[in-house]
Amino acid sequence: MILKHLTKFKKISATKEGVTRLGHSEWEEKAHAAAAAAFSRSRRVRTVKDQAGNTFLVNGTGPGPYVVMGSHLDTVPNGGWLDGALGVAGALVAMQRVLSKRRNAPLAVAIWADEEGYRFGNGLWGSRAFAGKVSDEELLLLDGDGVMLAELLAERGLQKKPRRSRETGELQAKLVYKPPIEIAAYCEAHIEQGGQLIAADKRIGIVTRVSGIRRWRLQSSGETNHAGTTPMRERRDALVPIAGMVGRLPQLVRGISDGVITCGAMGIEPGVANVIPSRAWAIVEHRAPTDRDQEEIARRLKELVATTGPRAPGVGLDMAQISAVRPTAMSGEVTDLLESVCRKAGVETMRMGSMAAHDAMSIAQVAAAGLFFIPSLRGVSHRPDEDSRREDIKLAGEILYDWALAELERVS
């Protein structure tokens, strides 16, 4: 059953180059609708869409609180078929099985919108909106084509259009959001996206904490000029200092346990072989399991910018924070319950941290939230060859079912 759902989601937008189902796209909407179709014959389960683009499949008419399972259905470009989709497919089969036994159970599936944040560079969009963690400024973000998030949400009929302030002339937007249900406890299944479970020969990883992510924009402004006639000492080359810093990034996480740092996107202007670059920018993100380590990496990055500046006279260098998500602990109660249902099922588990962000991080701000992983083959993710063993995929749905039954027991 879980494989049937996953195949259905994959077929919506898969090509040879992988699955491309960006957040806020019609493909994401189609996938939400396909998930809702799993309960199209149910007279009790209603489909609730909220003001952020999230979809809830709710067994009951009231506001809750509900026991909730879920994840997301958007992907990065040319991504895999399991990232996000596994947690939704698992939630669907688990809810169907629970309801066949306990038709009045206060149970819901949550499908969070735009978890990847590919288009606007944010992320965990829908779950953060639910948890009240979206700022009004975030609505003013622009995508690569200059389209504003607030405009897009207005076009989709989710939010009002941004308005221009009469006094300052600046565009202003305000998120209007009311959570359609209350969550008593939340659980999310996901692929590991790393290689620890395979290495330790465990089938389930129970996540105790999720690393924080801070994202920065390093940028420089110099002066464009002819690459032949401008002597080295007279140049104000904007690229050299940015490139030099990107080349040194790995040094900044030395000695920091589970610290990672990445530059995945970079740009130059004007970008012509025989013209000295006048502008350059690099997006840098770093992750670590503790606030203290995140602070230390940020301090080292600032120091790198400060020491690079004087070596590039005439070039303006600065660094601006794009986003920050603090390290988050999962609920001890949900974690313990997950461990207990796995033990009863005879499945070997290990406790672990997650270096990837997940919607469960947002929900942990407003409810008891848990997260568990199944092994990723070769540890790869965000790639067309992302995969897991079929028996592990099925196990994800079974553990969600066991957890939901146990959690309903506990909260009722």
Added chain:
Amino acid sequence: MILKHLTKFKKISATKEGVTRLGHSEWEEKAHAAAAAAFSRSRRVRTVKDQAGNTFLVNGTGPGPYVVMGSHLDTVPNGGWLDGALGVAGALVAMQRVLSKRRNAPLAVAIWADEEGYRFGNGLWGSRAFAGKVSDEELLLLDGDGVMLAELLAERGLQKKPRRSRETGELQAKLVYKPPIEIAAYCEAHIEQGGQLIAADKRIGIVTRVSGIRRWRLQSSGETNHAGTTPMRERRDALVPIAGMVGRLPQLVRGISDGVITCGAMGIEPGVANVIPSRAWAIVEHRAPTDRDQEEIARRLKELVATTGPRAPGVGLDMAQISAVRPTAMSGEVTDLLESVCRKAGVETMRMGSMAAHDAMSIAQVAAAGLFFIPSLRGVSHRPDEDSRREDIKLAGEILYDWALAELERVS
């Protein structure tokens, strides 16, 4: 008169952001036609277009040899109004003045196509074709949109379409080119694109040699993966080694007199903030006045690639030459003659090298060629604010006139 021609060229494709008249574009063609219009009332001067897109305005019916002046009318994106255009406008007014005195003089203006090489990353296209310095492989170059140079030339009706080899299936192209005229002596006026003349308070710089240019593509291939879940030691990040090398480029020309090195274009795939880059590339070019210095810089660059490789395990690093133009000496006879006409006109000159490439480099391969500069204000070029003093612009046309008269005297 020279200002009238320059204003006419500028108006063809200028905006607030500068002049954009790329090689092989309809704007370049329009500019060639506008130049030819200067002799539209002449019964003797014929317009000759060749198989590379060059335009010649020839006073006479035979193959020559001719005394020739010229330059180019293409620009970089958002370039200036004088680069190239000055030499053409100066040649037009000088030829008009000479012909009013000596209507049978064997004189011609050459307008070389695509000097900047912006679209295909090559350069001196038309003048190299004239000098027999274009290889058949060069015709297979692709622009940023994947359009092949050979296809474009076929579309413009200049060359035959490339053909697929029956044996290997590979595309093959062959440049068919016959120079429409023979050149006895060539002279080009250009803006300096640097600050030496202003600093030395001289009005004319007589170029004795032009630096060589070698252009390379540094590239790397690693493995894309999740920026959160892939530990630093397991990464095959393609960007870090390329960025590190670009950051160190200035070190490679230390101690090399008049040596310059530049990375003006760089790219990353997939270019997503939370995905480790699987590919990266950088275009690097270096220039120096002597073969020996060019060899030394190339050696240092190769050494940098060789020492960077082992620091990036699992990443494939390589470096491929895109183009190489050797340092070129200008004709001693033309240079001496230029100096002599300037002395007679009471204009202070200095001999100098050119770090920028010019069409005169190509013509020096097949004829006696000379090149002189007028001062550039603030030393800037390839920018909208590129400019020269009005009296120096007029002087360029006068020196070309004096040179042409003296050269006709000498060759006849």
